[in-house]
Amino acid sequence: MKNCKKLLLTVVLALVLVVGLTGCGKEEKVEGKVMDLIDKVNEKLPEEVKTRLFNEEITKENAEHYIGSTDIEFEEAVASENMIGSIAHSVILLRAKDGADIEDLKAQLKKSINPRKWICVWVEDEDVIIKNRGDLIIAIIVEDEDNRAIIEKGFDNL
Numbered sequence: 001m002k003n004c005k006k007l008l009l010t011v012v013l014a015l016v017l018v019v020g021l022t023g024c025g026k027e028e029k030v031e032g033k034v035m036d037l038i039d040k041v042n043e044k045l046p047e048e049v050k051t052r053l054f055n056e057e058i059t060k061e062n063a064e065h066y067i068g069s070t071d072i073e074f075e076e077a078v079a080s081e082n083m084i085g086s087i088a089h090s091v092i093l094l095r096a097k098d099g100a101d102i103e104d105l106k107a108q109l110k111k112s113i114n115p116r117k118w119i120c121v122w123v124e125d126e127d128v129i130i131k132n133r134g135d136l137i138i139a140i141i142v143e144d145e146d147n148r149a150i151i152e153k154g155f156d157n158l
Contacts, residue, residue: 029134030158034078034093041093041138041154042080045147054083058092066092067139068112072105073097075135088121088143091151096135106130106137115141133158 030037038055045053056062058077063070066079077094092113096105110130115123121143129140129152138155142148 030136034076034095034136037136037158038078038080038091038093040158041091041151044150044154049089049144049147052082052084052087053080053089055080058094065117066090067094067109068114069108072108072112073100074105086118086121088115088118088123088141089147090117090139090141092137092139092141093155094137094139096137098135100135102132102135102137106132109137109139113139113141131155 035055035057042050042053056066056079058066058074058079060070063072063077066081067077075095075097077092080091080093082089092109094105094109096102110128113128113130115125115128123141123143127143127145127148129138129148131138131152133155136158138151140148140151140155142151
């Protein structure tokens with residue numbers, strides 16, 4: 001009887017330890033350069049959408065246009081935008097610097113990104129998606145609901 005109690009206690013403690021360690025684990029980092037990853041994110045978009053997009057590295061010089069601020073610090077970032085027509089479509093993929101507060105960085109982006117930067121078209125504030133996987137953050141500012149969902153799923157599947 002004593003051995004059964006010890007065995008049961010050992011099993012319970014082992015389960016608590018496994019669950020505790022799993023819950024505290026760090027989210028897996030998505031490997032790769034953001035310029036390559038943006039193509040994977042956009043991969044399932046309809047061909048007529050993909051052919052109108054261009055990808056541009058975000059630098060200090062153009063950060064104001066793409067993310068609305070030059071004060072947001074990042075390791076690397078890219079914007080995927082529509083190059084022709086009046087279509088509100090901007091996807092930002094940003095890798096945070098080591099040790100950055102990801103939630104704070106997402107809040108800064110939400111505050112600074114302008115979903116009305118185009119002439120005659122815009123995205124409603126509540127339709128802007130900002131989320132992360134580890135140190136990789138995506139901002140989806142896309143007016144077409146179906147394309148927004150495709151991009152979000154592409155990011156989730158990286």
